[in-house]
Amino acid sequence: MPASKICVVVVSGSLERMQMAAMVASVGAVSGHEVVVFLSMNALPYFVKGNTSKAPHEGDMGRLMASKKVPEFKTLFEQAVELGDAKIYPCSMAMDVLGIEQDGLESYLQNATGLTKFLHDAQDAQVWTF
Amino acid sequence: MAEKIIVDGRGSFCPGPLMELIVALKSAQVGDVLEVLSTDKGSANDIPEWLNKVGHEYISTTESDGVWHITLRKAK
Numbered sequence: 607m608p609a610s611k612i613c614v615v616v617v618s619g620s621l622e623r624m625q626m627a628a629m630v631a632s633v634g635a636v637s638g639h640e641v642v643v644f645l646s647m648n649a650l651p652y653f654v655k656g657n658t659s660k661a662p663h664e665g666d667m668g669r670l671m672a673s674k675k676v677p678e679f680k681t682l683f684e685q686a687v688e689l690g691d692a693k694i695y696p697c698s699m700a701m702d703v704l705g706i707e708q709d710g711l712e713s714y715l716q717n718a719t720g721l722t723k724f725l726h727d728a729q730d731a732q733v734w735t736f
Numbered sequence: 737m738a739e740k741i742i743v744d745g746r747g748s749f750c751p752g753p754l755m756e757l758i759v760a761l762k763s764a765q766v767g768d769v770l771e772v773l774s775t776d777k778g779s780a781n782d783i784p785e786w787l788n789k790v791g792h793e794y795i796s797t798t799e800s801d802g803v804w805h806i807t808l809r810k811a812k
Contacts, residue, residue, distance in 0.1 A: 632751060636758050638789065675749060675752070677755065682755070
């Protein structure tokens with residue numbers, strides 16, 4: 607079983623980028639990788655409890671995906687946690703800017719973390735940025 | 737040994753069928769045979785790779801009428 611670690615940084619709020627990030631996180635996590643996800647900037651609002659708004663697509667692929675039975679990115683992130691033991695950290699700075707507390711976020715997220723801890727986690731990992 | 741367990745991932749896109757397989761594997765017993773049905777060709781290619789990587793026994797893949805049947809045995 608490979609022990610290599612994958613860090614996924616999700617900054618964009620576009621459907622395609624969050625979808626790809628969720629695919630890397632979920633498939634990585636169920637394939638034996640240690641997966642750490644850091645959610646910040648425009649990605650974080652989609653993980654606020656009760657936010658059901660649809661992420662905007664960047665291009666034709668996103669539009670096509672929305673019309674087909676593609677697993678939703680939030681479902682894939684949740685499966686990464688449940689099936690593959692991934693850890694998903696909301697960025698504390700983005701939470702401060704949004705004015706939300708930990709209990710306002712989806713329950714499968716870890717406690718807020720800052721860049722110092724994330725950079726420490728990432729120093730021996732592959733880092734994927736979306 | 738139990739009957740073959742069918743995992744119906746038809747209509748879903750990558751990595752949906754793989755995730756459905758993993759959910760089914762959690763509740764299956766070691767030695768059980770599972771058959772994933774997928775209409776997504778990418779998943780038909782990817783699932784055997786995944787089985788090889790994590791150490792379950794890949795048995796076969798067949799295709800008929802646009803549906804791939806990936807058969808495997810839970811090894812651990």
